[in-house]
Amino acid sequence: MSRDICVHTWPCSYYLELEKRWIPGKLSLTPLSLKFMTDKTGEILVNFPLSSIIEIKKEASHFIFSSITILEKDHVKHWFSSLQPSRNVVFSIIEHFWRELLLSQPGAAVEGSSSPATKGKELTCLMACSQKRLEDTTRVLHHQGEQLDSIARGLDKMESDLDVADR
Incomplete structure (x- = not known):
């Protein structure tokens, strides 16, 4: 079974720090990675392995929009908001796969194994x-x-x- 199979895709927005704006698109989860693709151009803005994640949190941007933040090992923080069907559902699924990867056996083939x-x-x-x-x-x-x-x-x-x- 290929490890690149998409587990789920959610419509959401990604905060692009350089432009200080939210970009609509889709967040896709595979068993080993997470990526965000824009709706307008189909460009992949974010693509990183789950093994590079240090922390996943539920936060609020500007105290209004419920968001999920993902902190990578290189201390890059990614903001995802306007998650469908809800922030809690998306958070639970991503966290499940991330924890499963953390708890996987040492002999398992994992990208960037540590x-x-x-x-x-x-x-x-x-x-x-x-x-x-x-x-x-x-x-x-x-x-x-x-x-x-x-x-x-x-x-x-x-x-x-x-x-x-x-x-």
Whole structure:
């Protein structure tokens, strides 16, 4: 089976840093790489192996547009926005293939395979990111629990006020 088979393609926009503008196109994922091709000219603006990725994040550009950012080993940051069907779906799929590649066996043929020490650092970074995500989720759930408690207290107060009004 060829490793160049396209897993999925999503319509989206890519932020072109040199021109300071968003370019519409398609983001394509293969088992080993990610590339962005413009709609207008069909030019490939970005094409890099998943093994060169250090970090994948959900971010907001200008605090409005939900985006996915991908940081490569050479510290080049790529911004993708207007993702269809949604940022979360695209993020989950790309992250799945990236993690699978990180966790692949050392004997597997991987583009730009790295040393065990580098893989260890990547896995440690992955664990730290997962821990941070769990901590963030815990804080959000705790805050939501406090909101639900506040709502329950408000409803109890309204119920007691209605009981007084009925008398």
